[in-house]
Amino acid sequence: xxxxxxxxxxxxxxxxxxxxxxxxxxxxxxxxxxxxxxxxxxxxxxxxxxxxxxxxxxxxxxxxxxxxxxxxxxxxxxxxxxxxxxxxxxxxxxxxxxxxxxxxxxxxxxxxxxxxxxxxxxxxxxxxxxxxxxxxxxxxxxxxxxxxxxxxxxxxxxxxxxxxxxxxxxxxxxxxxxxxxxxxxxxxxxxxxxxxxxxxxxxxxxxxxxxxxxxxxxxxxxxxxxxxxxxxxxxxxxxxxxxxxxxxxxxxxxxxxxxxxxxxxxxxxxxxxxxxxxxxxxxxxxxxxxxxxxxxxxxxxxxxxxxxxxxxxxxxxxxxxxxxxxxxxxxxxxxxxxxxxxxxxxxxxxxxxxxxxxxxxxxxxxxxxxxxxxxxxxxxxxxxxxxxxxxxxxxxxxxxxxxxxxxxxxxxxxxxxxxxxxxxxxxxxxxxxxxxxxxxxxxxxx
Amino acid sequence: xxxxxxxxxxxxxxxxxxxxxxxxxxxxxxxxxxxxxxxxxxxxxxxxxxxxxxxxxxxxxxxxxxxxxxxxxxxxxxxxxxxxxxxxxxxxxxxxxxxxxxxxxxxxxxxxxxxxxxxxxxxxxxxxxxxxxxxxxxxxxxxxxxxxxxxxxxxxxxxxxxxxxxxxxxxxxxxxxxxxxxxxxxxxxxxxxxxxxxxxxxxxxxxxxxxxxxxxxxxxxxxxxxxxxxxxxxxxxxxxxxxxxxxxxxxxxxxxxxxxxxxxxxxxxxxxxxxxxxxxxxxxxxxxxxxxxxxxxxxxxxxxxxxxxxx
Numbered sequence: 195x196x197x198x199x200x201x202x203x204x205x206x207x208x209x210x211x212x213x214x215x216x217x218x219x220x221x222x223x224x225x226x227x228x229x230x231x232x233x234x235x236x237x238x239x240x241x242x243x244x245x246x247x248x249x250x251x252x253x254x255x256x257x258x259x260x261x262x263x264x265x266x267x268x269x270x271x272x273x274x275x276x277x278x279x280x281x282x283x284x285x286x287x288x289x290x291x292x293x294x295x296x297x298x299x300x301x302x303x304x305x306x307x308x309x310x311x312x313x314x315x316x317x318x319x320x321x322x323x324x325x326x327x328x329x330x331x332x333x334x335x336x337x338x339x340x341x342x343x344x345x346x347x348x349x350x351x352x353x354x355x356x357x358x359x360x361x362x363x364x365x366x367x368x369x370x371x372x373x374x375x376x377x378x379x380x381x382x383x384x385x386x387x388x389x390x391x392x393x394x395x396x397x398x399x400x401x402x403x404x405x406x407x408x409x410x411x412x413x414x415x416x417x418x419x420x421x422x423x424x425x426x427x428x429x430x431x432x433x434x435x436x437x438x439x440x441x442x443x444x445x446x447x448x449x450x451x452x453x454x455x456x457x458x459x460x461x462x463x464x465x466x467x468x469x470x471x472x473x474x475x476x477x478x479x480x481x482x483x484x485x486x487x488x489x490x491x492x493x494x495x496x497x498x499x500x501x502x503x504x505x506x507x508x509x510x511x512x513x514x515x516x517x518x519x520x521x522x523x524x525x526x527x528x529x530x531x532x533x534x535x536x537x538x539x540x541x542x543x544x545x546x547x548x549x550x551x552x553x554x555x556x557x558x559x560x561x562x563x564x565x566x567x568x569x570x571x572x573x574x575x576x577x578x579x580x581x582x583x584x585x586x587x588x589x590x591x592x593x594x595x596x597x598x599x600x601x602x603x604x605x606x607x608x609x610x611x612x613x614x615x616x617x618x619x620x621x622x623x624x625x626x627x628x629x630x631x632x633x634x635x636x637x638x639x640x
Numbered sequence: 641x642x643x644x645x646x647x648x649x650x651x652x653x654x655x656x657x658x659x660x661x662x663x664x665x666x667x668x669x670x671x672x673x674x675x676x677x678x679x680x681x682x683x684x685x686x687x688x689x690x691x692x693x694x695x696x697x698x699x700x701x702x703x704x705x706x707x708x709x710x711x712x713x714x715x716x717x718x719x720x721x722x723x724x725x726x727x728x729x730x731x732x733x734x735x736x737x738x739x740x741x742x743x744x745x746x747x748x749x750x751x752x753x754x755x756x757x758x759x760x761x762x763x764x765x766x767x768x769x770x771x772x773x774x775x776x777x778x779x780x781x782x783x784x785x786x787x788x789x790x791x792x793x794x795x796x797x798x799x800x801x802x803x804x805x806x807x808x809x810x811x812x813x814x815x816x817x818x819x820x821x822x823x824x825x826x827x828x829x830x831x832x833x834x835x836x837x838x839x840x841x842x843x844x845x846x847x848x849x850x851x852x853x854x855x856x857x858x859x860x861x862x863x864x865x866x867x868x869x870x871x872x873x874x875x876x877x878x879x880x881x882x883x884x885x886x887x888x889x890x891x892x893x894x895x896x897x898x899x900x901x902x903x904x905x906x907x908x909x910x911x912x913x914x915x916x917x918x919x920x921x922x923x924x925x926x927x928x929x930x931x932x933x934x935x936x937x938x939x940x941x942x943x944x945x946x947x948x949x950x951x
Contacts (some may be wrong), residue, residue, distance in 0.1 A: 276918065282690040304690035406779050415890070466778065470885050470893040470906075471799025473777050483780070528691065592686065596919050604895040604902030611796075613897055622900070634686055 226261040227531055229538070230288040234271040234521070242554055250541050254534070262534055275300075282306050282528070289529035290538065292355060295334035295520050296417075299590050302337045302351045307524040308532050309349035315533045320350050327543070330518040331357035331560040333587040340636060353539040354560040357520035359585040360421060360488045361577055362386055362393075362508065366501045368400060368407065368485040375399045386486070386505035390425065390454060393486075393508040397463040400485035410458060411475040411484035414468030414610065416602045417588060419455065420517035421488060425510030426451035430589040431632070439632050441624035444617070447511070452609050452616035459610050468607070490519060491558065491578045504574040506581055516585040520560070558582060591627070592634035601626045680704055680926035688920075697923060704927035714928070716903045717912040718935070720806060724908055725874035727810035733866050735814060736821020737859070741851070743822065744829050754826070758819030765816065769883025772812045773799065799884060802896045802905035809884050809906060813877075821866060828859040864947045871939050875932055878910035891915060 235243050247264040254262045267288065269277065275297060281287040282304075293301065301307045311320050324332055331354035341347045364386045369376065376383040376399050387393035397409025412418060423430075428448035433439050442448070458464040465484055467475045476493060478484035480500060488507070489497075506514045523542065525535040541547060548564035551557065556572050558579055559565045570576060591597060602623050609619035655662075682697035683704060689696055708714045739757055743750050760768060775782045778797025787794065794801050798808045832854065840850050856863075885893055885906040892904030892911050904911075909932060917925040 279690060279693075279920065283693060285691070287691075301690075303687050305687070306690040466796060466800065469778070469796045469800035470805060470887070470890075471773050471776055471778070471797050473780055474887075593919075599890065599915070601902075603890045604904075607890065607893070607895045608897060608902050611894070622902075637686060 226263050227534060228263045228265055229290060229529070229531055229535060230265045230267060231538075232267050232269045232274075232288040232291040234269060234274065234292050239555060240266075240268060242551060246542060246547055246551070247538075250538055253541070254537065264538065278306065282526075285528065287526040287528050289531065290523055290525055290535050292521050292523050293352075295331075295354070295357075295518070295522050296588065296594065298334050298352050298522050298524060299337055299592070299594065301524060302339065302349070303592055306527060307351055308527050308529065309351055310353070310525065310536050310539070311350045313532055313536050315536060320348060323350060326562055327354060328357055328558075328560055328562055328565050328582060330359070330582055330585045330587050331520060333518070334520075334590070335522055337590060352522040352524035353543045355521050355523050355539075355542055357518065357558050357560050357582065358490045358492065359516040359518055359578065359581050360418070360490045360507070361516065361581045362486060362505050363479060363489050363493070363497065364486045364503050364505065365479065365482060365484075366503055368482065372399055372402075386503060387508050388506075390508045390510050394458065394463070397458065397486065398461075401463045403462070406483060408465035408467075408478070408484050409463040410486045411465040411467035411478050412455075412458075412488060413475055414603065414607055416598050416606070417517055417519070418488065419451075419606055420586065420588065421507045421515065422451040422455050422510075423448055424515035424517070424586045425507060425512055426454070427510070427512030431591070431627075439635060441627040441632065443627075444620035444624040448620050449616045451510070452606065452620060455606075456610050456612070456616060460612060468610070491556075491575060494556065494572070494574050504577045506577060514581070514584055516581050518582075518585045518587040591631055593631055597627060597631050676926040676929060679923050680930055681923070683923040684920065693920070693922065700923070704924045705931065708924065708927055708931060712899050712901050713903055713907070713912060714909075716898050716901075717907050717909040720905070720907055721874050721877070721909045724806055724810055724877060725871060727807050728814055728874060729867055729870035731810070731814040732817055732821050732870060733863055735818045736866070737825045737856075739818060739822040740825030740829055741855070744826060754822070757822055760816045761819040763816070765813070765879040766883045768816050769809075769812065769880050773884050776808065796894065800894055802894050805885055805894055805905045809880050812884065813880050824862045824866070825859055828862045829855060832858050860947070864943065867943050867947065868940055871943065872936060874908075875936050876910050877908045878914055881906045881908050881911045882914075886911075 231247070233240070233243060244266060247266060251262050251264060254260065271294075274291075274293065278287065278291065278293075278301070287306070298307070302309075310316060311323075320336060324336065326332075335350055335352040335354065336348060337351055338346045338348050369383045373383040376396070379395060379399050381387075381392070381396055381399065387396045393410075400409035401407065423443070426447045428445065428451050429442045431439050432442040455464075459466060465475075465478060466472055467478060467484065473481075473483070475484060475487040476489065476496070479487045479489070479502075480497065482500070494504075507516050508514070523539050525532050525539070529535055543560055545561050545563040545567070548559040548561040549568050552559045552564065552568045553570070556570065556575055558575070559568050565579070570579070588594070605614070605619040605623040608614040609616050614622070679694065679697060681699060681701060681704070683700045684693050684697045743754050743757075747753070776784065776798045778784050778794075778800060781797070784794075784797055787798075794804055798804045836854055837850060840854060845853070881892055885891075885904070887893070890904070891914075892907030894905050895902045896905050897903075909928075913925060913928045913932070916928060
């Protein structure tokens, strides 16, 4: 019994000793500059990313004679934004972080990240840098903010590292099974629909209620609806002659797009996969229940057990078009070595690295020269690369995440359910946008 | 004098023993609660610096409270919470009591059933909710297939229909938690002397009369406990709606019209509070918490007053 305090104290001392030993081991030598990188890559991407980071460290040493260590930390994509928020508050933000392209705007408004064009080693202009990248990929990084003099000023807040868009996935087996019906409807079962008009006819034939099979299934949010809005020629916002930005989604083109989406659901050819508790489009496509869905290149591997084809988004009155997704890399304001961080971002998105990255992983390059150079044997990826040329980036509106979640997504859903007309749903959303969100563009002081 | 010295010593020793808990309480509960009250009177500007959000908050008096009280969605979330409580509290009591009465009998394998009924209670609500989503999914889920065999068709599925979504979530929570109520009622019923029932039987009481006039009055403290905890659970409910009625494109769906707004049919106050916090409106979220606390205190007071047992 009397030995207990001694044992306790020994254990405590041992614990402290171990902790200090760990600290000593974890601290890099003084002459090595360490940068923390938060990344959300999948295991395969992470493996390649590690190699690229090591190559950068080597090249940086050869160029500047300075040792740099990139400390790569894999973080989950879900819940990353709150994590960044708390890290900033606690003064524990990383130097570099890989974020969804929609978040750069929010991070810039919150002054969480550095405007890269203000760094001494930027050595270029925003316009010159812009020309080096795929337009749809770089767009989300260039943001106009009001400066302390009340003037709108353009800055570059990040660089893209991955870009994508959605295209039409179609189940070849289900098309084959309905071959006769498709042919008698004057449709070719060997190919995907090329226009929305054709798409609707295909979807009608491929919807077989007794087999619980649907011609089409969709997610329901603004981002997933953009292929419809864009192909119908709708604009989210417009700028008047006096430079005033106003919402325009409720114009005729937007109404027509939403009416079309609503008709697909209400006529029963869309599975209602966007409704709460339903089987989502990806799952239903995998299970052979949904003949056509919109999806991105991230699902090419996942769908490998399905005999599928990928084709361009069916053309509407404004031709084919899609949305833009992807990831950007940003440098946090708290970084002690933003110049080195910028150097790494430029290296990772350079032609040479992008060609290697995309050819190994089967992805769409963000660097324009790499985009033209990369050779892919994957026919599906070729379709996505073609689709990228007509893809339209999402609008850059302050608090876009809140606007989507609170206003636009519910409005689209109410229209699809038939609770509001397309006209009224969009007018309500645009009123809210004009009243509470767009004025924020002019309020921010940086 | 001697007495005082002893008393003082005892007090000091007592406080020393209490010190670890009090420290934890002050640091992790007392201070955050008071700080929440402080920031409920403040608001961060839209372009607040992320490195100093709390430092850049400005005093706005009661504006956060006023804004919430004028917000249709806030009242809608309270209404949903009220309906949710109305569905879950009586059903939990009825089911818990029913199971307890059944398993108080000398049934074969009653210990097995007691364990089985209690088991879902130890599972995580998010996991349970996710499994139910699969079972309830329209066209393909087990429940929907069974309903269609009975020629019952619910447009959009049980979770996709605004009229059935909230009661369905409530039912899932009731089924999951039934074992907990059962254990409470079982222990209360087992404390009722057998002689009371024997006397009632001699007087010719039926099973219903024994339940109505003996069992229910004697388990009233458990009923009161379940009403109070059920009310708190309803006010704090979040996980079930997050798991069963939310996607990354919309929380608390399906959406319906409420005045000029679009609101979620399952948008409980806990979920709405979460969304406000997630948007970074910390002052408003703190004010929301205090308003909820006031409502919880009022409801608890009413419960105590009307349901307290006579000594």
